[in-house]
Amino acid sequence: MKVCLTLSPKTQLKGVERSMAYLEIRNVNKWFGNFHVLKNINETVEKGEVLVICGPSGSGKSTLIRCVNRLEEIDKGEILFEGKSIHDPSVDINNLRAEIGIVFQQFNLYPHLTVLKNITLAPIKVRKMPKDQAESIALELLERVGIKDQAHKYPAELSGGQQQRVAIARALAMKPKVMLFDEPTSALDPEMINEVLNVMKDLARDGMTMLCVTHEMGFAREVADRVIFMDQGEILERGTPEHFFTNPTHERTKAFLKEIL
Amino acid sequence: MHWEVVWNNMDYFLIGAYPEGPLGGLAMGILLAIGGIFGAFWLGLFFGLMRISSKPWLKYPAMVYIEIVRGTPLLMVIFWFYFLAPILLGHTLPEATSALISFIVFTSAYIAEIVRAGILALPKGQMEAARGTGLNHFQAMRYIILPQALRNMIPSFVNQFVSLTKDTSLAYIIGVNELTRAATQVNNRTLIAPTEIFLTIAVLYFIVCYVLTSFSRRLEKHLARYQARGR
Numbered sequence: 001m002k003v004c005l006t007l008s009p010k011t012q013l014k015g016v017e018r019s020m021a022y023l024e025i026r027n028v029n030k031w032f033g034n035f036h037v038l039k040n041i042n043e044t045v046e047k048g049e050v051l052v053i054c055g056p057s058g059s060g061k062s063t064l065i066r067c068v069n070r071l072e073e074i075d076k077g078e079i080l081f082e083g084k085s086i087h088d089p090s091v092d093i094n095n096l097r098a099e100i101g102i103v104f105q106q107f108n109l110y111p112h113l114t115v116l117k118n119i120t121l122a123p124i125k126v127r128k129m130p131k132d133q134a135e136s137i138a139l140e141l142l143e144r145v146g147i148k149d150q151a152h153k154y155p156a157e158l159s160g161g162q163q164q165r166v167a168i169a170r171a172l173a174m175k176p177k178v179m180l181f182d183e184p185t186s187a188l189d190p191e192m193i194n195e196v197l198n199v200m201k202d203l204a205r206d207g208m209t210m211l212c213v214t215h216e217m218g219f220a221r222e223v224a225d226r227v228i229f230m231d232q233g234e235i236l237e238r239g240t241p242e243h244f245f246t247n248p249t250h251e252r253t254k255a256f257l258k259e260i261l
Numbered sequence: 262m263h264w265e266v267v268w269n270n271m272d273y274f275l276i277g278a279y280p281e282g283p284l285g286g287l288a289m290g291i292l293l294a295i296g297g298i299f300g301a302f303w304l305g306l307f308f309g310l311m312r313i314s315s316k317p318w319l320k321y322p323a324m325v326y327i328e329i330v331r332g333t334p335l336l337m338v339i340f341w342f343y344f345l346a347p348i349l350l351g352h353t354l355p356e357a358t359s360a361l362i363s364f365i366v367f368t369s370a371y372i373a374e375i376v377r378a379g380i381l382a383l384p385k386g387q388m389e390a391a392r393g394t395g396l397n398h399f400q401a402m403r404y405i406i407l408p409q410a411l412r413n414m415i416p417s418f419v420n421q422f423v424s425l426t427k428d429t430s431l432a433y434i435i436g437v438n439e440l441t442r443a444a445t446q447v448n449n450r451t452l453i454a455p456t457e458i459f460l461t462i463a464v465l466y467f468i469v470c471y472v473l474t475s476f477s478r479r480l481e482k483h484l485a486r487y488q489a490r491g492r
C-alpha cells in the first residue's frame with residue numbers, strides 16, 4: 001500500500017482496488033460446446049484462506065478450480081491472481097502453474113518414476129534447482145506427509161492414501177502460493193481418507209491458501225474459512241461453515257446436505 | 262535332389278560375396294530392415310507427434326502424409342524412389358540406398374500411427390499432472406508421456422520390424438542384392454535346384470522372423486508385468 005502513495009491518484013486507486021484480493025474470480029463463464037458449465041461465477045479468496053467448494057456431480061466444481069491454473073480456459077470474465085489477470089498475454093502459463101499447485105482425485109502420479117523422482121522432476125526442470133537440493137526438499141516434504149521411507153518405491157507399490165500424499169508433496173515441492181484440491185479423498189478407501197485430510201489440515205494451519213473441492217464435511221467444519229455450494233454451474237450458497245451447515249437458505253443446499261451428512 | 266547347390270551357395274545366401282565382394286543375401290536384408298526401422302522410428306515419431314498436435318498446420322500435413330503412404334503398396338514406394346531419385350536429385354542413388362529410403366518412408370507412416378495410438382492410450386491425467394506442475398508441453402512429452410508411451414509401443418515396433426524384414430525381399434525388384442535376389446541368381450545359374458533353393462530361403466526368412474516374434478512375445482509378457490506393477 002505504501003508503494004502506491006507515490007503513484008498518480010488513478011493508478012493508486014486501481015492498485016489499491018486490485019491489491020485487495022489475493023485471488024479473484026470475476027464473472028467467469030465457460031461453455032463446453034453448447035453446455036454452459038460455469039455461469040457468472042464470482043468469488044474472492046484472501047491469502048491464507050481455505051475455501052471449500054461442494055455440490056452435486058456435474059455442477060462444475062472441477063472445471064472451476066481447473067480454470068484457476070488454466071488447465072481449462074474460461075470464455076468470459078476474468079481471474080486475477082495477486083492483482084494480475086492470469087489471462088494476460090504477459091503471464092507465463094508455466095510459471096503460473098508452478099505457483100498454483102493442483103492435486104487430483106486420481107493422484108496422477110507418474111508410474112514410471114520413483115516417488116522421489118515424481119517430486120523432484122518439476123523443481124529440477126522448471127525451477128532449474130540442482131538435483132541434490134531438490135532431493136533434500138523432496139525428502140523433507142515426504143517426512144512432512146509421513147512417508148519418507150517410501151522415497152525409492154514406485155507409485156504402484158504404495159497404498160492409495162500414500163500415493164495421494166506423494167501427489168501433495170509433488171505439488172508442494174514447487175513452493176506454490178495456492179493449492180487446488182479436486183476431491184483428493186474421493187478415490188480412497190475409507191480408512192485412508194484421514195491420513196490425507198490430516199496433511200491438508202496441517203497445510204491449512206500453516207497458512208496455505210487453498211481451494212478444495214471436497215465433500216468431507218468434517219474437514220470443512222474444522223479448517224474452511226468459507227464454503228460455497230455449486231449447482232448447475234452457479235454458486236447457490238456461500239458462507240462460513242457454521243452458516244452453511246446449520247442454516248443453509250437454499251432448498252437445494254438442504255437437500256444436498258441431507259444426502260451427504 | 263540337389264542340396265549340394267544350396268550347400269555350396271550357403272554363404273552367398275547368408276552374406277553375399279562378402280568379404281571379397283559386396284555384402285548381400287540375408288545379412289543385407291537384415292541390415293536394410295534395421296536401418297529401415299531405425300530411420301522409420303524417428304520419422305514416425307516426428308509425424309506421430311505432428312498428427313496429435315492441436316495446431317492444424319502441424320496436424321493436417323502429417324495426416325496427409327500418413328494416409329497417402331499407408332494407402333500405397335510398398336512395391337510402388339520402392340519403384341517411385343528408384344525412378345524419381347534421378348529426377349529429383351539429378352543423379353541415380355545406389356539401389357540399396359534407394360530401397361532403404363523407401364523402407365523408412367513406408368514404415369514411418371505405420372510407426373506414426375503406433376505413436377499416436379500409444380500416446381492417446383495414456384490416461385489424460387498424466388499430461389495434466391505434468392502441465393499442472395509447470396512443465397511445458399515439450400518437457401511433459403519428453404519426461405512423462407513418451408517414456409511411458411514408447412515402452413508400451415515396443416511390441417508393436419518389433420512386429421513392424423518383423424514385417425519389414427520380410428518386406429526387404431521386395432528390394433529384389435530394383436536389383437538390391439538381398440536374399441531373394443541371391444536365390445534367383447543362383448537358380449538362374451544352376452537351373453537344377455529351384456525347389457531346394459527357394460525352400461531354403463523360405464526357411465531362412467522364417468527362422469529370422471520366428472526368433473524375432475518369440476522375442477517380441479516374451480517382451481510383451483515382461484512389459485505387461487511391468488505395467489501391472491507400474492500403474
Ligand SMILES: Nc1ncnc2c1ncn2[C@@H]1O[C@H](COP(=O)(O)OP(=O)(O)OP(=O)(O)O)[C@@H](O)[C@H]1O
Binds near residue numbers: 055059
Ligand atoms: N472436457 C469436457 N468437455 C465437455 N464437457 C465436459 C468436459 N469436462 C466436463 N464436462 C461437463 O461439464 C460438467 C461439469 O463437469 P465438472 O467435472 O466440472 O463437474 P464436477 O462438479 O467436478 O462433478 P464431479 O463431482 O462429478 O467431479 C459435467 O456435466 C461434465 O460432463
Ligand SMILES: [Mg+2]
Binds near residue numbers: 061062063182183
Ligand atoms: Mg469433479
